[in-house]
Amino acid sequence: xxxxxxxxxxxxxxxxxxxxxxxxxxxxxxxxxxxxxxxxxxxxxxxxxxxxxxxxxxxxxxxxxxxxxxxxxxxxxxxxxxxxxxxxxxxxx
Numbered sequence: 001x002x003x004x005x006x007x008x009x010x011x012x013x014x015x016x017x018x019x020x021x022x023x024x025x026x027x028x029x030x031x032x033x034x035x036x037x038x039x040x041x042x043x044x045x046x047x048x049x050x051x052x053x054x055x056x057x058x059x060x061x062x063x064x065x066x067x068x069x070x071x072x073x074x075x076x077x078x079x080x081x082x083x084x085x086x087x088x089x090x091x092x093x
Contacts, residue, residue: 026051029066029079029088044069049076059084063091 032043050065062081067074078092 027062027081029064029081032068032079032088032090034090041070043077046074 028048029045031045034041034043045066045068047067048064049067052063054061054063060083062083064079064081066077066079068077069075075093077090080089080091081087082089
């Protein structure tokens with residue numbers, strides 16, 4: 001069985017929630033919308049399981065391991081947020 005992959009024609013949009021008090025400066029993804037040609041998939045992010053930070057060259061990236069609902073199934077996925085670009089990427093699913 002082949003794994004779903006994001007193609008170059010895909011777009012990823014993320015909605016974020018304001019952090020709760022005491023977590024100032026932390027972003028939390030709320031939902032993702034993946035658009036592939038004529039098909040749209042919405043992933044509701046249930047919780048953030050782990051956070052880490054990487055530097056690739058001069059670019060800072062936040063990596064979040066999340067639990068989300070895709071269709072009717074709960075699934076673990078990893079998201080990357082490139083701080084300099086203010087963009088989200090689906091890293092692993």
